[in-house]
Each structure stands twice: as C-alpha cells, then as structure tokens.
Amino acid sequence: MPRFAANLSMMYQEYAFLDRFFPAVDDGFKGVEFLFPYEFSIAEVALKKNDSGLNVALFNAPPGDWSAGERGIASLPGRQDEFKRSLDTALEYSSALGNSRLHVMAGLLEPGADRAAHRAVYLENLAYAAQQAAPLGLTIVIEPINVRDIPGFFLNRQDEAHAICREVGATNLKVQFDFYHCQITEGDLATTLRQYIESVGHIQIASVPDRHEPDEGEVNFAYLMKLVDELGYHGWVGAEYRPRGKTSEGLGWLRAWE
Template structure:
C-alpha cells in the first residue's frame, strides 16, 4: 500500500505554515515534506511533528537566493564553499527533524554557460554531500525538473540523473522521481519506473498539466501506485501539488489508501 506525505509548502495554504501539520494529520497523513525548513527553528518544527504523530519525510537543502530566482547552487561554479556550508545546515536540521532524505537542487544554467563545467562542479559537490550525509545515515536525492516550470534548470531527464548517480558511485545518492516533471519532459512513466526503481530514493506526484490533485489530469495514478507497490518501493510518496480548491475537500483520491 502506498504511503503518502503531504507537501506543506503547496498543500494547506489556507492555514499558516505551522498550523499545516495539524491539518495534514487530521486528514490522515502520517508524514510531511516541504521545500525548506529554515525560516523556523528546528526544535519548533520537531515539536509540531511530535504533537501530531508525523514523520518528516524530506526537505531541500538551502537553494541559494530563492527570492531572487536561484533554484539551487549544487552545479554553480564558484559557489562550492557556500554549497558545502548549506549542506552542513541541512544536516543540522535533519538531525533534529529525523528525516533520512535530503533533496539537493542542481540550479540554473544559462545558454552561454558550459554544461561540462557545471556538470563537473555538480558531481564534485554531490560526492562531498553523499559522504557528509552518509555519516548521518541520510540519503541524498537529486531531481530532474521540467524547464516549463523552471526555465534553465540544469537537470531535466531521468536517465541523466541516474547516470550522474552512477558516476558519483555513492550508495546513498539516488534520484527523486517526480511524476509531474517526468511526464512533462519525457512521459512513459511506467517504463522508467521499472527501469530505474533500484536508483529511485523518493517519489512525488501531482496532476498533469495543471499540478492539481492526482485524480485530475492525464496520468492514471491508480495504475502507477499499483506498479510502484509491485516494484517494491516502500518509501514515502510526496504529494507536491497545488489543490484546486480547499486541500481537505480535494482529498477524495486519498481515501482508498488510508
């Protein structure tokens, strides 16, 4: 049976952020994820998790200057020291919140910049991150993201992400398989899940193309959930979608899985 984590960045936006933990638990979620925890003390977030019996499934390492458009710094030349400090911060939070996965965003590349240079920086930074995270029992995940939502994002395809993980060669470096992004860029999700499941560390879902509930749009999620189960995935599936109306009102799709 699939296990679902509510993404509190996108879901329950009708509540203040710290109140979203209670709302997710009330709707039957047993785990949560979100983009970033850094606006709040780790102890405060941990208290919310514990008060509502929730597991922290995932969050992202610091992404650089998010407000000014940065979307990760892992592949950016000249930012290596900043990147390593950001990983230290993420691991400090994880040690309090208890999650065993951290997502590291690759960042943006402009057309005139060298993909080879960015890729070399990316691999070296990921090798450092995997080694640092290993000491904490944490898996690092990297996510291919479509360039319609984030133009210029460095990593876009599942096969490229899997190749990077193989090249780094760390057992705790895996791919975050976001069904929404994969459908937009490549499609053929079932075949890719079968091909890559051994290298997938986290899965996320949303309806395509509007990024609403997973029962809205072009993907047959009941089929994909059954396939993910059959392939032996036992991690959390992050619900990273924007509810079309109220979050709780749109959770009819979830009831068969609670």
C-alpha cells in the same frame, strides 16, 4: 498502497506553515515533506513534528537566493564553499527532524554557460554531500525538473540523473522520481520507473498538466501506484500539488487508494 506524505509547502495553504502539521494528521497522513524549513528555527519545526507524531520524509537543502530566482547551487561553479555551508545547515535540521531524504537542487544553467563545467561541480558537490550525510543515515536525492516550470534548470531527465548517481558511486545518492516533471519532459512513466526503480529514492505526484490533485489530467495514477507497489518500493510518495480548493476537501484520491 504506498505511504503518502503531504507536502506542507504546497498543501494546506489556508494555514500558516507551522499550523499545517495537525490538519495533515487529521486527514490521515502519517508523513510530511516540505521545501525549505529555514525560515523557522530548528526547535520550532521539531516541536511541531514531535507533537504531531508525523514523520518528516524529505525537505530541500538551502537553494541559494530563492527570492532572486535561484533554484539551487549544487552545479554552480565558484559556489562550492557556499554549498558546503548550506549543506551544514540542512544537516543540522535533519539531525533534529529525522528525515531520511534530503533533496539537493542542481540550479540553473544560464544561456551560454559551460555545461561540462557545471556538471563537474555538480558531481563534486554531490559526492561531498553524500559523504557528509552518511553518518546520519541520510540519503541525498537529486530531481530532474521540467524546463516549463523552471526554465534553464540544469537537470531535466531521469536517465541523466541516474547516470550521475552511478558516476558519483555513493550508495546514499539516489534520484527523486517526480511523475509530474517526468511526464512533462519525457513521458513513458511506467517503463521509465521499471528501468530505474532500484536507484529511486523518493517519489512525488501531481496531476498533469495543472499540478492539482492526482485525480485528474492525463496520468493514470491509480495504475502507477499499483505499479509502485509491484516494484517493491517502500519509501514515501510525496503529494506535491497545488490543491484546487481547500486541501481537506480535495482528498478523495487518498480515500480511494487507502
């Protein structure tokens, strides 16, 4: 079965963030991912990562003003210099944490905004990010996100995301395939994964519709994880869900798939 990485931003909420690494180890995870490490110094996060022996699979570049509702700045006209500075920050963390994937969030498209202008900025910023990340052996990933969870998010569909990657043309720019978001937006998960697997750079899972453990709801994850193996995907699968209770008590799905 695939290699699973615990998402430390959503799982193990019963602990402070820096205290979540070792419970993940105790539960058998070999890798972790998280949204944003920037509240903590590079040294603090690197110490936890190194002491725990965990691999950091992925985290996100700074998203703008998250508390004010921003959800990324990569597609926002007039923010290109800020995007470059934020990328510099993310790459400093990547150099210390050794993650192989960095997620760059597209941002919101406000009502009445010029989508073509946003798309042009997005491609420009993604080309820059991929170029800057290449010397670190780092792959930039972009993620289609459903508009139920994030209304107005710029990028929503797998086909559009893969088209953008082809247009940019960087070998280290790929798509994050989140089964939760894809099911809500477009469904047809197995066929879509088969179609685009060659340019999928990271996978994430959570139940639909409630975003809990992947052992309930409308998606057959046991079937999909077998398909992931059959298609030759060797990357991490991030468990990006909100546990129904204490994280460790809800890991029956992981035990069943080991």
